[in-house]
Amino acid sequence: MKVSIKNMVCCRCIAVVRQVFEKMDVATVRVQLGEVELEEELSSVQTSYLRNWLSEKGFELLDDRKMVLVERVKTLIIEIIHGADSIDLTLKLSYLIQQKLSIDYNYISSLFSNIEGITIEQYLILQRIERAKEFLEYDELTLSEIAHKLGYSSVQYLSTQFKKATGFSPSHYKKIKENSRKPLDQL
Incomplete structure (x- = not known):
């Protein structure tokens, strides 16, 4: 099972989120920017606790598919800018997004603008x-x-x-x- 988390922007965020799951005694397979892969499904009680604990730490559990997609774009851009040594920044952003997320750029661009109020380029x-x-x-x-x-x-x-x-x-x-x-x- 994967859960998407808003506002994870750095390695310290990953560490904090990992601690939240450890505190809940929930086994994780992988914790990365914006996403946590779990070994098992969360119960509704666990999901409620997770939502509250993440909120206390400045994060937000994302349930809406469109919000998850927008958060994935934001995470990708942060990785592009902060991990610039490993990514060719001369490639077009639209190409990078389509390659990494396997989603039509026109769709994601429109969705991003509607939700965030700015373009992906901005x-x-x-x-x-x-x-x-x-x-x-x-x-x-x-x-x-x-x-x-x-x-x-x-x-x-x-x-x-x-x-x-x-x-x-x-x-x-x-x-x-x-x-x-x-x-x-x-x-």
Whole structure:
């Protein structure tokens, strides 16, 4: 049995969710971003406890198939941006989504926009900008390296999107060290 969980965005989220299942004494086969595979079906009482415990930790148990699909797209985008070393960011996003989820991109794009209120591409840009902010705050990479790492064709393209999203150029953001990063689950 698989259960889908909203707001799992990092390795710490996986650890917290794993602890919730251990606390419930429910055996898991696999815990990954947005999804937990269980050895057995949950009873209605267990599902109720799970829903409450996840809510206390800032997560949400997803029951609706469409919400699960949208969450899978969000999880995939987070994996693309944060695991960029292993994924070719020059590939079109629509192609990556279709390949990974085996679902028609036009359908998923329309569904995503209706549920989230923004397009998949806008969500990708928000994720890229948050990752760029992270790189800028660490001050370990040049702007050119950041642009390359995030799949931008040029520093200028990164700078244009960054300024549009934040109101600052990347170099200005780096200078003022304004910590305006957002948690990934709130994008």
